[in-house]
Amino acid sequence: MVDKLPVSFLFRLEAFIDEPIAISPGPQADRVIVAPTGGVVEGPAFKGEIVSGPSSEWATLRADGTMKADVRLVLRSHDQQYVLMTYNGIAKPDGENLTVIIAPLFETASEEFTWLNSLQTIGIGKPTEQGIAYDIYQINIPE
Secondary structure (H helix, E strand, C coil): CCCCCCEEEEEEEEEEECCCEEECCCCCCEEEEECEEEEEEECCCCEEEEEEEEEEEEEEECCCCCEEEEEEEEEEECCCCEEEEEEEEEECCECCECCEEEEEEEECCCHHHHHHHHCCEEEEEEECCCEEEEEEEEECCCC
């Protein structure tokens, strides 16, 4: 068993977001739908952008005050390769502070980036003036 989660930095993702669409009060929970207008991805092994059209976040505001994120982002690499990034996560607003913890997975047919398909990653996000920024870390399998 490990005492610390072995991770390495994968990339920083900053999503620029437009006004959210709220469905509230909802019959099961309050919902907020957010469509990114774009964004940037910067890391040592992957650089690119968020494709705005097919990407979206569906957030559920739960009765206990937490928010559950359900997100699908299409990323386009610097050399025009596409990667689907999907993640769920949880956030608990604390006054003016908000931290979102996510667990992204990736899918791509790009030979250059197939290594992403086998990663489990985690991310920590904070709001920015234009949206939200996540630092994404690859979980390294201990030997």
